[in-house]
Amino acid sequence: xxxxxxxxxxxxxxxxxxxxxxxxxxxxxxxxxxxxxxxxxxxxxxxxxxxxxxxxxxxxxxxxxxxxxxxxxxxxxxxxxxxxxxxxxxxxxxxxxxxxxxxxxxxxxx
Amino acid sequence: xxxxxxxxxxxxxxxxxxxxxxxxxxxxxxxxxxxxxxxxxxxxxxxxxxxxxxxxxxxxxxxxxxxxxxxxxxxxxxxxxxxxxxxxxxxxxxxxxxxxxxxxxxxxxxxxx
Numbered sequence: 761x762x763x764x765x766x767x768x769x770x771x772x773x774x775x776x777x778x779x780x781x782x783x784x785x786x787x788x789x790x791x792x793x794x795x796x797x798x799x800x801x802x803x804x805x806x807x808x809x810x811x812x813x814x815x816x817x818x819x820x821x822x823x824x825x826x827x828x829x830x831x832x833x834x835x836x837x838x839x840x841x842x843x844x845x846x847x848x849x850x851x852x853x854x855x856x857x858x859x860x861x862x863x864x865x866x867x868x869x870x
Numbered sequence: 871x872x873x874x875x876x877x878x879x880x881x882x883x884x885x886x887x888x889x890x891x892x893x894x895x896x897x898x899x900x901x902x903x904x905x906x907x908x909x910x911x912x913x914x915x916x917x918x919x920x921x922x923x924x925x926x927x928x929x930x931x932x933x934x935x936x937x938x939x940x941x942x943x944x945x946x947x948x949x950x951x952x953x954x955x956x957x958x959x960x961x962x963x964x965x966x967x968x969x970x971x972x973x974x975x976x977x978x979x980x981x982x983x
Contacts, residue, residue, distance in 0.1 A: 764913075792970050803960055803974035804914070847913070851970060857904050857929070858972055862913035 763787055764861035766848050772867045777838045781864045783831045783848030790859075792851040793824055795833050797844045798863065804847055807833075838868045872897035876961050876975035883982055889934075889948040891978050893961030896942065901963040903944040904972065905936055908958040920944060921966070956982045 766783045773779050785793075793810035808815065810822040810831050821834040831848055848861040873896045883889060895901050905917040916929045918936035926936050933952060937945045944961055961975040 762913075794971075801958075801979070803977050805974070806971060809971070857916045857919050858914075859916075860906075860914040862911075 762861070763852075763859045764848055764850050766861035766864045768862060768864060770865040770867050772869060773838055774869055775838055775840060777868075778834065778836045779838055779866060780835075781833045781846055781848075781866075783833075783861055783864075785829050785831070785848075785850045785859075787850065787852045787859075788829060790850040790852045793822075793831050794849040794851075794858070795820075795822055795831075796847040796849055796860075798847055799844050804860075807846070835866075838866075840868050840870060842866060843868045872963070872973070874961060874963055874973060874975040876959075876978050878978060879976065881978060881980045883951050883980065885953055885982055886950050889946070889951050889955070889980070891946040891959055891961075891980075893944040893946075893975055894942055895944075895963045898942070898963070898965065900941060900966040902966060903938065904962040904964075905944065905946050906960045906962065906974075908960065910957070914960065917946070951982045953982050956980055 764785050795807040796804040797807045798804040808817050808822050810824045812824050814823040819836045823832045845863040845865045847863045849858045851858050875894050903920045906914040908914045918928055920926050920938045923938055934948050959978045962972040964972045
């Protein structure tokens with residue numbers, strides 16, 4: 761079983777739609793969580809950290825459910841520029857580096 | 871501000887040839903440095919990380935090696951490339967006091983033929 765699992769998609773949504781991605785992690789000792797965005801053939805870039813209480817950054821809302829070991833990302837009012845692959849990331853206790861999911865591809869259509 | 875550079879951006883190499891990819895970071899001291907590989911359609915796999923000069927930890931046994939000859943320089947090497955070494959190689963750094971937030975370089979796309 762992968763440490764971090766995501767639905768690969770693609771999610772095809774119209775502009776203005778609300779879309780949600782979920783991600784599950786298997787290491788219950790994981791301490792920190794993030795969402796990264798990766799455009800085609802580019803490097804991943806940090807989108808936002810995920811806090812236990814949930815956090816929002818503009819149109820983006822991230823939530824963490826430690827009991828169920830899942831993380832979510834909600835994008836409201838989708839823009840064409842939101843089209844990308846979204847990577848769910850966890851950092852386990854005592855680990856040196858991040859564990860990445862394989863990513864969920866989002867395609868926002870006009 | 872901090873910046874991270876990688877080169878070359880693209881590389882096509884024959885099987886059995888050597889490899890050297892370079893990563894440098896500017897604007898910070900004693901960063902943690904990482905090498906990841908992303909195969910086509912797959913997630914990022916951590917290959918090596920380093921917390922200081924000459925200190926390299928390997929996450930996955932393979933025919934690749936890494937070195938850190940200077941504080942802000944990280945090199946990925948191979949003596950003989952395999953077809954399976956093809957992929958997108960990404961260098962990343964994080965502040966020495968934190969492993970959480972990592973910043974990625976632009977990557978090197980390697981094709982082994």
